[in-house]
Amino acid sequence: MAGPGRWALAGAPDTMSHVTAQILDGKATAAEIRSRLKARVEALRERGITPGLGTVLVGDDPGSQAYVAGKHRDCAEVGIASIRRDLPATATQEEVEAVVDELNADPACTGYIVQLPLPKGLDEQRVLERIDPAKDADGLHPVNLGRLVLMQPGALPCTPHGIVELLRRYEVPLRGADVTVIGRGITVGRSLGLLLGRRTENATVTTCHTGTKDLAAHTRDADIVVVAAGVPGLVTADMIKPGAAVLDVGITRTEAGLTGDVDPGVREVAGWLAPMPGGVGPMTRAMLLANVVESAENA
Numbered sequence: 001m002a003g004p005g006r007w008a009l010a011g012a013p014d015t016m017s018h019v020t021a022q023i024l025d026g027k028a029t030a031a032e033i034r035s036r037l038k039a040r041v042e043a044l045r046e047r048g049i050t051p052g053l054g055t056v057l058v059g060d061d062p063g064s065q066a067y068v069a070g071k072h073r074d075c076a077e078v079g080i081a082s083i084r085r086d087l088p089a090t091a092t093q094e095e096v097e098a099v100v101d102e103l104n105a106d107p108a109c110t111g112y113i114v115q116l117p118l119p120k121g122l123d124e125q126r127v128l129e130r131i132d133p134a135k136d137a138d139g140l141h142p143v144n145l146g147r148l149v150l151m152q153p154g155a156l157p158c159t160p161h162g163i164v165e166l167l168r169r170y171e172v173p174l175r176g177a178d179v180t181v182i183g184r185g186i187t188v189g190r191s192l193g194l195l196l197g198r199r200t201e202n203a204t205v206t207t208c209h210t211g212t213k214d215l216a217a218h219t220r221d222a223d224i225v226v227v228a229a230g231v232p233g234l235v236t237a238d239m240i241k242p243g244a245a246v247l248d249v250g251i252t253r254t255e256a257g258l259t260g261d262v263d264p265g266v267r268e269v270a271g272w273l274a275p276m277p278g279g280v281g282p283m284t285r286a287m288l289l290a291n292v293v294e295s296a297e298n299a
């Protein structure tokens with residue numbers, strides 16, 4: 001699946017005519033991953049093991065509701081049992097933590113996630129820390145993030161893991177690549193920096209955020225740009241080195257529909273583009289299933 005855009009990384013002249021970016025098709029890649037996971041789930045079931053994914057959803061945010069519904073559809077497709085716990089937006093910290101305790105104790109739930117963000121007023125970090133690290137299907141418990149820092153095996157956060165898988169499948173050169181990540185949230189930016197800096201990936205990562213003085217200076221030098229800022233159209237064509245890979249992880253819901261962080265003009269400059277929708281999002285869901293299957297296999 002090698003793309004047309006490798007010439008910028010190889011140092012070819014700027015005068016070379018450019019082909020529109022190759023699309024990093026997360027939807028198709030995730031479907032392939034699910035079909036392989038389905039076979040692994042069947043093998044587990046033959047050994048008498050049924051993996052079970054739990055979700056905890058608090059409140060009525062339309063995005064979170066859609067993501068959780070998607071996660072349960074994926075489970076049904078690959079044969080993972082699913083357990084759903086929905087709480088109203090008025091739920092207290094104690095009520096949310098009681099559900100976490102219940103899932104920690106439930107043997108049918110082999111892994112689970114707490115859908116983020118939680119409604120204002122709830123202490124997200126306290127909830128995440130209460131999850132049994134062995135059941136943390138999102139890799140967001142401090143123990144699992146610590147393993148990532150120490151480069152030890154453990155559940156990996158789904159979006160960063162999905163990004164790395166997508167880059168690998170399309171043979172986007174990663175070793176030694178200069179990667180600029182925009183956004184320092186724990187579900188994407190910060191964890192991605194840790195993941196790409198491991199010896200197995202060996203990329204050089206710059207994490208940009210609201211305090212970054214000259215964002216364009218960092219993106220223009222990068223072989224790979226990952227943007228997870230939630231600012232529609234933040235990254236424009238003039239900020240991208242010709243032939244670089246650009247991955248759009250931003251999602252803003254407007255009355256007109258969903259908007260990503262990458263301006264459509266980037267497609268004419270980039271070598272590869274993971275669009276929103278259809279790029280990284282479906283990979284996030286596929287990696288969650290992979291975490292659940294892998295932890296059932298290792299149990």
Ligand SMILES: Nc1nc2c(c(=O)[nH]1)N[C@@H](CN(C=O)c1ccc(C(=O)N[C@@H](CCC(=O)O)C(=O)O)cc1)CN2
Nearest residue numbers: 067113114115116138158187276277278279281282284
């Ligand atoms: N506990 C977690 N909470 C959140 C995570 C996470 O990994 N764990 N990530 C995001 C939300 N998320 C999964 O939970 C997620 C986001 C987007 C997509 C997706 O498929 N997006 C589509 C477009 C959106 C749409 O159609 O509605 C796409 O990009 O094609 C899946 C999962 C924050 N919370």
